[in-house]
Amino acid sequence: MTQSVTPDLSARVGSVLLKNPVMSASGTFGYGLEFTPFYDISRLGAVIVKGLSLLPTPGNPPGRIVETPAGMLNAIGLQNIGVERFVTEVAPRLDDLGAVYVANIYGRTIEEYEAVARRLSEVPALAAIELNASCPNVKEGGIAFGSNPEGLSGLTRRVRAATPKPLWVKLSPNVSDIGAIARAAEEAGADAVTLINTLVGMAVDPRTRRPMLSNVTGGLSGPAVKPVALRMVWEACKAVKIPVVGIGGIQSAGDALEFLLVGAAAVQVGTANFRNPNACVEIVDGIRDFFVRERIFRLDDYRGKLLLRE
């Protein structure tokens, strides 16, 4: 009789310990509370809460999402309640849920990023801060922080100094050299990089001649982006020594395993939560089942073990 051993799925992103490598991606999971009718969210590695800004943000006018082949475009405009209400109203409710939380933050200026990070440093429930350096514009020049190594380095350095919490930097895929961007975050003091955020895309209605999104362009996510995301995560893993968290079109345990194999320390699941609220826990269970079947005892025995032709 063979005895099945429960594999050890625990993962580590820098100093942050996770019971398994599956996290929910920011902007697809609310503050976690919205999923409690479906399952116990402490079963996840971590919950990344929806992007928080210094002040409440109304978001973009309707025409915010459009479905595309095997994917979707969104231009929500980071509608959120602002950091103050999060800290006073939401954060106290998170403790009881027993999950590991990471707050995603966003600012229009470096000063706003710093202020949000400073305020969140006072929230014990947060294990880390994830810097959304993937779409916003600076105060004056309109250059995206995340689109060049210098901009990203400056932002990361300033926020790094503003908080003692572990700092993860979420990278944009809309760049020519993801390795250079990841290295810039590492050298500026990031504890981890997470990628990819959405790919900038567009859809128009041929009859009305109008863009489908009020914002004209939006971010592409879902299975359509997975091959691009996987390639970028692989390149980032080769470029830096800090942990890389893989994100992009993960719908199944098999998808998650691909990211782990190319070297991701953990993964985030985003758009899949929309079509199946149980997606994240089904992926956790699927990874465990795969490890049992393949007789893999620990995540570390599998992670980064991509076989390449010599």
Place this chain on the structure above:
Amino acid sequence: MPHGNPRFVHGKILHNTGSGIFYRMEVAIPERIDFVPGQFAMVSGWPGNDPLLPRPLAIFRSGGVRGKGTVEFVYKVVGRGTALLSGLHAGDPLALTLPLGHGFEFPGEDRSWWLVGGGVGFSSVFPAAAALEGQRADFEIFLGARTRDQLPPGEWIPGGAVPGRVHLCTDDGTAGFFGTVAAALRDRIDRRRPTGPARVAILACGPREMLKAVAELALPLDIRVQVSLESWMACGFGVCWGCVTAVRDGEKSGYRRVCKEGPVFDAREVVW
């Protein structure tokens, strides 16, 4: 507040049959669910990733006993998702998240209720008729369509045999009142004089232009109006923030989620 906690369940289609331009689909689900008229489900059943997102369908009826339930939907083919749904057969699996959203409210007061459905919008207001029948409340039904063939079959209309209860309206005059639902409502309001439209409440679902016309007609006459809105949505339970509509909030306005704070809104709040 949303009514009741949603569940994600796997169901099996019992039947999925076309009737004119509408399909009526009944699904066996693991548990009986209670729903408030106006609430909806996110439904998907096709294999693969394309289309990616489930489709929101108003809950038409639910039944069953403890440990075993059924839920019924009425829909019209409007795009790829509903076209794929219409091709599914008895025995096919379906994934459903339900019940979702904030439904119609029925304060227990002495009112005449006018239920207004435009196009397939009747699927959201007919369940309200069943609830009102239970309260022994007085109600009338106004149904609008472009043409006769796009009205629901007569046997689907709750209490359709009661004289004076049902008002059919067609844009081309092929059945009932020749004109829009809003015009038929104006006509009905005029006939209600001298008592006037006092103590009438309208529950409406249909195209946004229709809802706007109904609100603009009824609100100045102090008729209370609840509207069930439609929107593209990715999740249906409040996390994607893709489905918002502009609403008045005191002096200010803001975006609220059609899937969570809606789909039913007080028409006074909606910024058309």
